[in-house]
Amino acid sequence: MRILVVGMGLIGGSICKSIKAATSHAVYGCDVQQAVLDDAIADGAIDGTGTMTDGTYDMIILCLHQRIAIQMVQEALPKIPAGTILVDTCGLKGRMVRDLTYRCRKADVRYVGTHPMAGREKNGYYASIPNLFQNANLIVTPVDGTDEAALDTVKELADQMGFGKIVTATPMWHDNMIAYTSQLAHVVSSSYVKDFCMDDALSFSGGSFQDMTRVATMDESMWAALFLDNRDNLLYHLDLLIENLTDYRDALKQRDEERLQYLIAEGRQIQEENVRKRQEQNELQKGETA
Amino acid sequence: MRILVVGMGLIGGSICKSIKAATSHAVYGCDVQQAVLDDAIADGAIDGTGTMTDGTYDMIILCLHQRIAIQMVQEALPKIPAGTILVDTCGLKGRMVRDLTYRCRKADVRYVGTHPMAGREKNGYYASIPNLFQNANLIVTPVDGTDEAALDTVKELADQMGFGKIVTATPMWHDNMIAYTSQLAHVVSSSYVKDFCMDDALSFSGGSFQDMTRVATMDESMWAALFLDNRDNLLYHLDLLIENLTDYRDALKQRDEERLQYLIAEGRQIQEENVRKRQEQNELQKGETA
Numbered sequence: 001m002r003i004l005v006v007g008m009g010l011i012g013g014s015i016c017k018s019i020k021a022a023t024s025h026a027v028y029g030c031d032v033q034q035a036v037l038d039d040a041i042a043d044g045a046i047d048g049t050g051t052m053t054d055g056t057y058d059m060i061i062l063c064l065h066q067r068i069a070i071q072m073v074q075e076a077l078p079k080i081p082a083g084t085i086l087v088d089t090c091g092l093k094g095r096m097v098r099d100l101t102y103r104c105r106k107a108d109v110r111y112v113g114t115h116p117m118a119g120r121e122k123n124g125y126y127a128s129i130p131n132l133f134q135n136a137n138l139i140v141t142p143v144d145g146t147d148e149a150a151l152d153t154v155k156e157l158a159d160q161m162g163f164g165k166i167v168t169a170t171p172m173w174h175d176n177m178i179a180y181t182s183q184l185a186h187v188v189s190s191s192y193v194k195d196f197c198m199d200d201a202l203s204f205s206g207g208s209f210q211d212m213t214r215v216a217t218m219d220e221s222m223w224a225a226l227f228l229d230n231r232d233n234l235l236y237h238l239d240l241l242i243e244n245l246t247d248y249r250d251a252l253k254q255r256d257e258e259r260l261q262y263l264i265a266e267g268r269q270i271q272e273e274n275v276r277k278r279q280e281q282n283e284l285q286k287g288e289t290a
Numbered sequence: 291m292r293i294l295v296v297g298m299g300l301i302g303g304s305i306c307k308s309i310k311a312a313t314s315h316a317v318y319g320c321d322v323q324q325a326v327l328d329d330a331i332a333d334g335a336i337d338g339t340g341t342m343t344d345g346t347y348d349m350i351i352l353c354l355h356q357r358i359a360i361q362m363v364q365e366a367l368p369k370i371p372a373g374t375i376l377v378d379t380c381g382l383k384g385r386m387v388r389d390l391t392y393r394c395r396k397a398d399v400r401y402v403g404t405h406p407m408a409g410r411e412k413n414g415y416y417a418s419i420p421n422l423f424q425n426a427n428l429i430v431t432p433v434d435g436t437d438e439a440a441l442d443t444v445k446e447l448a449d450q451m452g453f454g455k456i457v458t459a460t461p462m463w464h465d466n467m468i469a470y471t472s473q474l475a476h477v478v479s480s481s482y483v484k485d486f487c488m489d490d491a492l493s494f495s496g497g498s499f500q501d502m503t504r505v506a507t508m509d510e511s512m513w514a515a516l517f518l519d520n521r522d523n524l525l526y527h528l529d530l531l532i533e534n535l536t537d538y539r540d541a542l543k544q545r546d547e548e549r550l551q552y553l554i555a556e557g558r559q560i561q562e563e564n565v566r567k568r569q570e571q572n573e574l575q576k577g578e579t580a
Contacts, residue, residue: 117496137493167493177494180487185498188478190557191534195527197470198560202567203427203457204467206407208475211501216561224550231542237485238539242532244481249528252521260514267480270488271506277492 001058001153004050006030006072008040010120011089012063013128016045018161021130025157028057036125045128052076059085059153065222066090066229070099082108085150089114091178092229093141093171101143110150113141113171115178116163121217135164141171165281179233186223187238189216291348291443294340296320296362298330300410301379302353303418306335308451311420315447318347326415335418342366349443352378355512356519360389372398375440379404381468382519383431383461391433400440403431403461405468406453411507425454431461455571469523476513477528479506 003019005012008031016027028050029040040046052060053076060080062069069088080086086109090096097113104111118136120127138158142151155166169177192212201209227234251259293309295302298321306317318340319330330336342350343366350370352359359378370376376399380386387403394401408426410417428448432441445456459467482502491499517524541549 117494119496136496139494165493169493174494177487177490180485181491181495181499184482185502187535187538188482188502189498189561190554191531191538192474192478193557193560193564194534195470195530197467197527198564200467201471202564202571203455203459204407204429204464205471206409206426208479208505209471211504212475212478213561213564214501215498216557217565218554218558220551220554220558223554224547227542227550228545228547231545235539235542237487238535238542240485241481242535242539244484245477245528245532245535248477248481249525249532252517252525252528255518255521257514257518260517261510264480264508264510264513267483267506268508268510270483271479271503274483274488274492274503275507281492 001025002028002056004028004030004052004057004060005046005063006052006060007063008033008036008125008128009063010123010125010127010132011116011118012061013040013045013125014118014130014132015061015063015089015116015161016040017043017128017130018133019157020045022160022162023157031125033125040125053079055079055081057084059087059157062086062088062090064088064090065225066092066096067225070096073100074103077103077107077109080107080109084109085147085153086111087114087154089116091115091182092226093139093174095229097141097143097171101145105145110147112146112150112154113143114154114158115139115141115174121214131162133158134162137165137167138163139167139169139174141169141174143171175230176233176236179230180237183227183230183234184237184241186215186218187227187234188241189213190218192216291315292318292346294318294320294342294347294350295336295353296342296350297353298323298326298415298418299353300413300415300417300422301406301408302351303330303335303415304408304420304422305351305353305379305406305451306330307333307418307420308423309447310335312450312452313447321415323415330415343369345369345371347374349375349377349447352376352380354378354380355515356380356382356386357515360386363390364393367393367397367399370397370399374399375437375443376401377404377444379406381405381472382516383429383464385519387431387433387461391435395435400437402436402440402444403433404444404448405429405431405464411504421452423448424452427455427457428453429457429459429464431459431464433461465520466523466526469520470527473517473520473524474527474531476505476508477517477524478531479503480508482506 003025005016008029019027026047028048029046037049093113100111116138118132193216293315295306298319309317316337318338319336327339383403390401406428408422483506
């Protein structure tokens with residue numbers, strides 16, 4: 001295949017590098033920064049450069065923020081040949097999949113929504129690595145009208161790139177889960193560091209404190225937009241967390257040791273089950289690799 | 291020195307192993323489980339067994355839960371020779387240090403309160419390792435009347451055992467910091483897992499979710515007691531966290547993007563400063579080791 005990757009940041013750059021490392025597909029890059037494209041060619045991450053409207057690709061992979069991605073597709077669609085597979089990698093799927101499924105179907109472009117569950121604490125092309133997706137989950141969000149053959153092509157490529165598990169979800173369920181597993185974690189981390197003891201914490205901290213605070217270094221313009229784009233889901237899980245924390249507070253206030261033990265045991269049992277399932281999944285993946 | 295370690299769990303066992311590995315001191319073990327003592331002798335972790343009342347040690351190190359430790363010292367004190375150094379390693383210091391300083395002074399026993407900031411997700415002697423304290427912080431909590439020479443002996447031993455930094459704190463400040471850096475993290479983790487999405491989270495989770503949920507597997511009888519023993523401090527920080535989370539909830543409810551950006555930026559700046567300080571400290575430690 002001839003593959004165009006649009007947006008050569010951490011995800012886009014890593015996609016190029018992992019496709020080049022694992023397949024014989026030709027990979028082309030598109031980015032607003034010419035220096036990044038030059039370096040990507042020098043790195044062997046891409047075979048050349050291109051644009052969405054030069055009309056010569058089997059697959060176009062969008063690695064852009066949601067708001068920019070929708071606008072760019074809207075402008076480029078009239079010039080994208082019928083049959084082209086268009087993939088997006090945005091972290092929210094509800095609005096994206098609704099918009100692009102509708103628009104692409106009218107243009108006979110075969111759209112597939114995905115979300116690669118991988119990242120690093122650094123961003124941008126210069127943080128990209130070929131093994132970023134090794135054993136990571138890839139969420140795919142097909143809906144009524146998604147082209148089955150296009151979906152299979154995407155899954156096969158993901159498999160070659162080293163993804164661990166390919167998970168199918170509806171766009172709405174995906175966004176709900178991301179509100180819980182990622183966005184809420186970022187809100188907690190950002191809230192956790194706002195304590196007058198933070199200045200002195202370094203001397204008293206072990207692993208659990210590092211865990212709580214690690215992702216507090218969010219970029220405010222990107223994350224505020226992401227939170228608002230997924231507002232209802234995030235609000236739901238945030239309310240629930242505040243309720244659960246308030247249960248602890250009330251039991252402590254009332255010096256209710258029995259209730260505290262109950263609350264701790266409840267969490268322990270849920271997490272033990274989670275750890276057990278994760279181990280099972282890891283063993284399954286090991287078995288498949290062996 | 292002849293050193294007796296009382297309570298051969300994860301901490302006690304690791305203390306024995308690290309002293310034996312790094313010094314020529316004679317180490318004796320005391321535990322209710324004979325099998326653990328037999329295995330510790332076979333492992334070379336201890337040179338023999340002993341009790342607090344056989345009266346032949348330069349230093350006794352208590353590695354027991356607070357409630358048991360205070361009671362055992364109370365019973366043993368009349369038989370501990372004057373001048374013996376008595377060290378405890380409990381995770382809360384306020385009540386412990388107040389009680390033991392007073393009691394030990396009357397018996398001419400030289401008490402030093404400490405808290406080694408190290409742990410593993412497993413517990414018990416069979417999880418103990420000689421390098422558990424490598425580069426970990428040791429908190430020492432001297433008060434008026436703490437014997438300076440005994441404190442120096444403890445610090446020197448800690449240095450030989452591989453501790454990174456020895457931090458001096460008042461018992462009250464220590465307990466306040468532990469409420470924030472450790473206990474609150476455990477309450478958050480336990481609260482975080484109580485969400486109906488937990489069952490499905492495995493497929494949608496990256497590093498930030500693993501971080502949030504890791505320490506939710508607490509033992510309920512131990513942790514409920516720890517929380518109540520430090521109730522006022524923990525309540526303070528828990529209230530503050532709920533307030534900070536509520537700020538996020540309100541901004542989301544009101545769709546206030548500017549306010550969200552402000553809240554995120556505030557957390558980012560605090561955490562950037564924290565990361566910067568941690569890097570400085572790590573470089574300092576590397577420099578000292580080199």
